[in-house]
Amino acid sequence: MPIARFVERILHLIPVLAGVSVIVFLMISLTPGDPVEIMLGDQRATPEQVASMRRDMGLDRPAVERYFVFVTNAIRGDFGQSFFHRRPVSAVISERLPATIELTVAAMLIAIGLAIPLGVLAAVRRDTILDRIATVGSLFGVSLPGFWFGILLILFFAVQLQILPVAGRLGYAMEVPAVTGFALVDSLIAGRMDSFWEVLRHLALPAFTLGLPSAAILMRVTRSAMIEVLRADYITFAEAKGLSRARIIGLHALKNALIPAVSVAALETGTLLGGNMVVETVFGWPGLGRLVVESIFARNYPLVQAAVLLYAVTYVALNFAADLLYTVLNPRVRL
């Protein structure tokens, strides 16, 4: 991509992010009632405590001023205090973030690992039993709710077969010192292969639950892109050259079919963020998604605000990454 267009795309992100920040900010201002009282809920507080909390949150100043304070603070990574945790919101979030990233990456790897080979196979063996099974299976994957699927997996693998843990991330006995926050990485750093394996076992069910709907969508995209590409003249010409079937499908066809598939994969990763909340709650996964759900119920507004903003920024960034990948994979767009 030419530098000018790259810069232009980045500039396009600014109004989007500005819009998101306004909405996130309004979350508090537009909620009926006094946010402080709502947040305090049933807890008793002296009028002095209420007043000081209101001052901390800047609620005694005009909305426009509050917005700009909010944005400048947000840019610095300061989202105020989590009343509930009695710590800065940013600290609470960064503690939970690695578990979510770990889960999302695992889910995406599962989705890609299933979808691309199956999509290719379904396209190559088009209209065979295998293709039908894959297509019907993906229809289920797309239309069934993820949590329902997760519960089925729990019932089968954790309750029935008892080969995988029901919930959580790592037993206390297996705890390793947190260096990066990524349990898999930390286990390796600590040289604890038993912990590493334990994390993987805990990761398996939630990652599958989260990844399968994306796998279904990605498989459909790969299949139809592959079918389209296999009809192209350059595939016939590749055959006329006497190349092996493996090279024609694995290189000539796949390289072109991956162009749409990879963009969809990047977008799907953004969608997984939403799925995280449900899956983390179902599987008791100590990540950001569950934290957000808890915070919503606890009316912990600053934390919800920060999380929503983080989701939005990540989503926009992934969109941007999808664009970039499209350009990188497609030499016709590159310059």
Add this chain to the structure above:
Amino acid sequence: MKEQVQNASGDAGTPLLAIQGLRTWFETDRGIVRAVDGIDLDVRRGECLGVVGESGSGKSATFASVMGLIRKPGRIVEGSIRFDGTELTSLDDRARRAMRGRDLAMTMQDALTALNPALRVGTQIIEVLRAHDQAASRSAATARAIELMQLVGIPAAESRIADYPHQFSGGMRQRIMIAIALACRPRLLIADEPTTALDVTIQAQVLDLIAGLRAKLGMSVVLITHNLGVVAAYCDRVAVLYAGQVVELGPTAEVIAAPRHPYTEGLLRSLPKLEDLDHPIEPIVGQVPDLISAPEGCRFAARCPHRRDSCAAAVAMRHVSPGRQVRCVLAEGAAP
């Protein structure tokens, strides 16, 4: 044993490619399209055979059958294709693949879509050499690829080898496709409309290039084209196809000077004449018959100015003079 020796030395008596009774049909929703319906055709060693005919007459389908490139819903229903004594239709996939691109090569009708947009042109040349063990190493293959690009007249080949197809003009892409087809020095080159996408000067360059390489490498060439002018300039013999059948076959000069089939006559009359530009061109009236329900007798009868009752019966190819055959009841028979 004796046969093998003869084959290896290139038996000059037998044709390089012999197509007999070839039928290639496509099973579509509308019915069976008999794209190739009983074609007999030889390609001799070292010759350039022109194949002409209107759009849809089965030119590409015939030679895609020879290459083994017919895919569903198409199928070779019957017939024999012998290449240098080997029956191709009964070979397994592996053996066929080994011959494709090495012994027989084909350039595609549309050069703009024949190269893979996602791969560098160098890769696309090198891979055919590697597939047929024509280069000892990667660097030897690269060197040979540059040589091939120079051979087909691409300037600055060393640097352009890393470019992608879209970075080349249509004419250059055509040349790269030819370079790929020629990479393993095939004994037969099938050039399907090598000039349609090109302007006249580039057309001549590409055709001269093919002719030069034919002389240099001693290969046989099948030139599929709409353009009888091209045939006159480059081909030793010409086969005229109509609705999936050969209707006239013979030495180019003879066929053009004195066509014996009314369809060939019509084709020639529909060409603009250089010596008499005021003379109106006369297109053949009517349309190519539907290949799903082609008439049993002569397929050209409905459009033929000389039609008579006997045209309703099936007509076989007749030898009219040495080396000339015509599928028409009007053609006087002669000893072959």
